[in-house]
Amino acid sequence: MAPETGEMRKRTFVVTRFDPDKDQVPKTQTYEVACRPDWKVLDALNHIKDEIDPTLSHRWSCRMAVCGSCGMNVNGEPKLTCKTQLADYGEVVEVEPLANFPIVRDLVIEMDGFMEKFKSVKPWVIVAKEKAAEEGPNRQSPEELSAFKQFSMCINCMLCYAACPVVAKEPHFLGPAAIALGHRYNMDSRDEGAAERNEVFRGEGTVFHCSYANECTEVCPKNVDPAAAINQAKLNAVVDWAASFVVKRNG
Amino acid sequence: MMESFRHDVIVVGGGGAGLRAAIAAVEADPKVTVALVSKVYPMRSHTVSAEGGAAAYVEGKGDSLEKHAYDTVKGSDFLAAQDSVDYFVEQAPLELTRLEHWGCPWSRNDDGTVATRPFGGMAVPRTWFAADKVGFHMLHSLFQHSLRFDRIVRYDEHFVTKLLVDDGAVKGVAALDIRSGAMRMFQGRAVILATGGAGKCFPFTTNGNIKTGDGMSLAYRAGVGLKDMEFVQYHPTGLPGTGILITEASRGEGGYVLNAEGERFLVTRDYGVGQKAELGPRDMISRAEILEIEAGRGIKGPYGEFVQLDLRHLGEAKIMAKLPFVRELSKIYAGVDPVHEPIPIRPVLHYMMGGVDTDVRGATPLPGLYAAGEVACVSMNGANRLGSNSLTECLVFGARAGREAVAYGRGASDGQEARLRAAAEEEGARIDALRGRKRGSEKIAALRSEMQTAMESGCGVYRKQESMQQAVSDLARIKSRYDDIALEDASKVFNTEILAALELGAMLDVAQAIAVSAAHRTESRGAHACRDFPQRNDRDFLYHSMVFHEESGPRLDKKSVTITRFQPEERKY
Ligand SMILES: Cc1cc2nc3c(=O)[nH]c(=O)nc-3n(C[C@H](O)[C@H](O)[C@H](O)COP(=O)(O)OP(=O)(O)OC[C@H]3O[C@@H](n4cnc5c(N)ncnc54)[C@H](O)[C@@H]3O)c2cc1C
Numbered sequence: 132m133a134p135e136t137g138e139m140r141k142r143t144f145v146v147t148r149f150d151p152d153k154d155q156v157p158k159t160q161t162y163e164v165a166c167r168p169d170w171k172v173l174d175a176l177n178h179i180k181d182e183i184d185p186t187l188s189h190r191w192s193c194r195m196a197v198c199g200s201c202g203m204n205v206n207g208e209p210k211l212t213c214k215t216q217l218a219d220y221g222e223v224v225e226v227e228p229l230a231n232f233p234i235v236r237d238l239v240i241e242m243d244g245f246m247e248k249f250k251s252v253k254p255w256v257i258v259a260k261e262k263a264a265e266e267g268p269n270r271q272s273p274e275e276l277s278a279f280k281q282f283s284m285c286i287n288c289m290l291c292y293a294a295c296p297v298v299a300k301e302p303h304f305l306g307p308a309a310i311a312l313g314h315r316y317n318m319d320s321r322d323e324g325a326a327e328r329n330e331v332f333r334g335e336g337t338v339f340h341c342s343y344a345n346e347c348t349e350v351c352p353k354n355v356d357p358a359a360a361i362n363q364a365k366l367n368a369v370v371d372w373a374a375s376f377v378v379k380r381n382g
Numbered sequence: 383m384m385e386s387f388r389h390d391v392i393v394v395g396g397g398g399a400g401l402r403a404a405i406a407a408v409e410a411d412p413k414v415t416v417a418l419v420s421k422v423y424p425m426r427s428h429t430v431s432a433e434g435g436a437a438a439y440v441e442g443k444g445d446s447l448e449k450h451a452y453d454t455v456k457g458s459d460f461l462a463a464q465d466s467v468d469y470f471v472e473q474a475p476l477e478l479t480r481l482e483h484w485g486c487p488w489s490r491n492d493d494g495t496v497a498t499r500p501f502g503g504m505a506v507p508r509t510w511f512a513a514d515k516v517g518f519h520m521l522h523s524l525f526q527h528s529l530r531f532d533r534i535v536r537y538d539e540h541f542v543t544k545l546l547v548d549d550g551a552v553k554g555v556a557a558l559d560i561r562s563g564a565m566r567m568f569q570g571r572a573v574i575l576a577t578g579g580a581g582k583c584f585p586f587t588t589n590g591n592i593k594t595g596d597g598m599s600l601a602y603r604a605g606v607g608l609k610d611m612e613f614v615q616y617h618p619t620g621l622p623g624t625g626i627l628i629t630e631a632s633r634g635e636g637g638y639v640l641n642a643e644g645e646r647f648l649v650t651r652d653y654g655v656g657q658k659a660e661l662g663p664r665d666m667i668s669r670a671e672i673l674e675i676e677a678g679r680g681i682k683g684p685y686g687e688f689v690q691l692d693l694r695h696l697g698e699a700k701i702m703a704k705l706p707f708v709r710e711l712s713k714i715y716a717g718v719d720p721v722h723e724p725i726p727i728r729p730v731l732h733y734m735m736g737g738v739d740t741d742v743r744g745a746t747p748l749p750g751l752y753a754a755g756e757v758a759c760v761s762m763n764g765a766n767r768l769g770s771n772s773l774t775e776c777l778v779f780g781a782r783a784g785r786e787a788v789a790y791g792r793g794a795s796d797g798q799e800a801r802l803r804a805a806a807e808e809e810g811a812r813i814d815a816l817r818g819r820k821r822g823s824e825k826i827a828a829l830r831s832e833m834q835t836a837m838e839s840g841c842g843v844y845r846k847q848e849s850m851q852q853a854v855s856d857l858a859r860i861k862s863r864y865d866d867i868a869l870e871d872a873s874k875v876f877n878t879e880i881l882a883a884l885e886l887g888a889m890l891d892v893a894q895a896i897a898v899s900a901a902h903r904t905e906s907r908g909a910h911a912c913r914d915f916p917q918r919n920d921r922d923f924l925y926h927s928m929v930f931h932e933e934s935g936p937r938l939d940k941k942s943v944t945i946t947r948f949q950p951e952e953r954k955y
Contacts, residue, residue: 150873150875152873152874152875153873160745169623169717172613180827180878181827182827185826185827185869185870185871185879185882186870186871186873186879188876188877188878189878190422190426191591192422192590192591192592193426193428193430193431193590193591194429194590194591194624194626195431195590195624195626195627195711195715196711196714197431197515197518197707197711198422198425198426198427198428198430198431198590199425199430200422201425214714216714235561235875235876236873236875236876239876239877242423246423246538249529250529254526254529255484255485255526255529255530256483256484256485256504256527261483262483264476264477264479264483265476267479267482267638268478268479268482268488268495268496269482269483270493270494270495271490271494272492272493272494273490273491273492275494276489276490279487283487283519283522284515285426286425286430286518287423287501288388299679312526316485319485321483321485322485366399378676
């Protein structure tokens, strides 16, 4: 857009570069960019891509903090770059790919592992008998809705994985977003699949590995509060397990 | 040898329409497998950004299918195909209900029924919503539900570059695996395009970076006509600078539109919206804003003049309950808190009414090729779509296309593999030659911005013959320069420069189709408002414009409109 007003400010961007065809290890490259005062980190990256260096690779799309594509580490912290104001930063801004993920190229990370964890919690409505559309919508009270609504706000940006100290040590840990998602369905009054998901939660590398660091909740750009979801999920998975034990014994 | 995959149906695009089509296809036949090929992970698709709601009849609100149909046809300025509209309104409640069964967190009334809100041009509150993140919740619900089906095989981050046609029918696609840089062939008896719109042809748009009209160009290049391309929707409430949308739901919930003098001009002056005021249709409100600014009643800002959207009287509690995302977006991207200040707004390019020509089944005239969602023109939106109709459209016509593609596939052949492979290899060679092609003197970013400027000045909210003709000739020039672009990135892995080049190629096709169609329509209808021809002219222009690709340039044609129960009348509110 018309860059005629506002104080432009020169900043130095130190950006991770990595091309697996050429590089053994990631390196950094420095770009000087005159930035508008209202720019986000993503605006500067797009400027670099368009005007300075078309070989830089990064993911982005909606630029309104909802598609979840543009998560990166900015000065060491996981951020959604389209909503991260440059005004909050100094002269030098360091942009790296999200931590705790393999790098595909430059600022692009590999998501395969995340997608598998995501699917493993069975993030869909499980019911014994499916209804036909002609039967009309379920009733769900505003209170029932609010029991899970917050946990349904995750945009899958994966900042919580980049922040999580457990993911860093144990890559197989299910991780905050996936647990929050499974928990979201468990808390939905329309769902009957909690037993199945709790079994997943009780499995190897899952809910019990969380060390309550709370980093996930702190970096979440959508206030999903995955740490709360994990806490509740842990408790429910235990209670559910204990209950099934009692039932088995008695029955 | 090029890697190849075979599925019964190939769905291109993982947004609302593509996911719904894939689910419908596997549900239609327990043996069918679907390739879901998408240039971004499905949950990144731009459906995610839709805020306001999805329209469908609900019981007990004084609504009827006929009313929804009439509102839609009137909103379209009588250019909608009424068979498509009838099918749409009838299926709409069933589709939104399915999504409810699949977990979509629709907002609720106290009694647990689904809540609805008023929307522009709709006679009754029939817009279902999940606060103001409707597209986000719909997309995530669909995506998560789709994971249940092992027969939906995803090929994430695969960029389709060509339709493979054999013996007069579509039999697959060639796609670039973005991560490896390898070309791959996808063979299938039917292909469904669900690639979304093309807002990025314009400089100032609500659309995300991925909305580059790829599917329109793919079909166009395969000989399918693009229909009603001149009708592009400007949304009246975009944030200056970024173009980020402030949803129409903010007016549905009672927001006011004000000029610099704090006057509700949609109420105090005659802009054709009548009693509807802020809930008039988008084309009319966008024009009113432009006229206010031209009359000197706009406010000057760093990104041009704007008017304002005032939500203060709704109060913090209502804003937080119904419009929390609007508040978040206004704070981050405009630096204002709508609880305390009005939001700066101006018309912003938003939606393509036109697209790949299909009938009510989602079938294009090319056998084996289907299209649904914003890429398609099933002609339910005519010359102006009503807000909240298109999310529902993605579901209704996505599902229909999925079922029709499966039915068609039962009687179709697989096509000659050797010939398809040869075509895919040839396409692979073209992509290889383009990657890192240093010779050439034109820059992608520069050409893209010239194209966008041409589109904004030629095909804006108000249009003039002269400026439209100018856009047509500018675009022809830009297109010939496109053949001379230089690319610097020769690496295969996640090369986004070559994607940008391919996307620019697609956008130039689409932009040209828009400009040529616009320049030929010397009347005003719906979103196509000509200063030199301010009246609608049913005698000469009650038809769909068609554009076909020819080596020499776009060729115009026309197609008749299906009019059944609603005869054209003056469009007044
Ligand atoms: C900000 C905003 C708000 C909106 N709000 C509303 C609203 O409240 N109500 C309403 O009814 N409508 C709304 N709309 C309109 C509506 O959201 C869209 O028309 C609709 O979501 C389009 O969905 P789609 O499935 O057709 O395309 P998209 O969701 O755009 O998906 C397109 C898919 O195609 C894929 N694709 C594209 N090109 C290629 C290629 N070359 N190769 C492979 N894959 C490809 C992409 O990866 C993506 O998965 C809004 C639109 C915007 C921009």
